[in-house]
Amino acid sequence: MAHHRNQPIPGQGKRQLRVGEIIRHALAEMLVRGEVHDPIIEGHLVTVPEVRMSPDLRLATIYVMPLGGRDQAEVLAALERNKKFLRGEVARRVNLKFAPELRFHIDERFDEAERIERLLRSPEVARDLSKDKDEGPR
DSSP: OOOOTTSOOTTTTHHHHHHHHHHHHHHHHHHHTTOSOOHHHHTSOEEEEEEEEOTTSOEEEEEEEEGGGTTHHHHHHHHHHTHHHHHHHHHHHSOOSSOOEEEEEEOOHHHHHHHHHHHHHSHHHHHHHHHHHHHOOO
8 A cells, every 4th residue: 555645644734724723612712701810801702713823733823803803902911911821721621742832913804804895995996996897808
């Protein structure tokens, strides 16, 4: 039974996605249940839209967004203050050889999508789009 070198190793990349999703669920559950005892975190509903894992699974980049986008800096600082506790809980709940280092970032995809939407609705873009329709195919 020969292994073909040109074929990808099954699960390569998928494992990162799977582990990231498991960690995302664990963190979201802790935040929803109020298991992080910090007044800033307790006073905000924080969503965890994505967790990206490094290829060696030793670093988890966690994207978060407080509801309504308010107090982002304060929420990020509170998560940083509680990083040791969160890492320990992730290690306890997720069966990995090593507990990954956690890095928190604000998820800016919503802001970017809103900015693009505003641009598309602007009079200048509408004018340019109507010109393109009038000129027809080039």
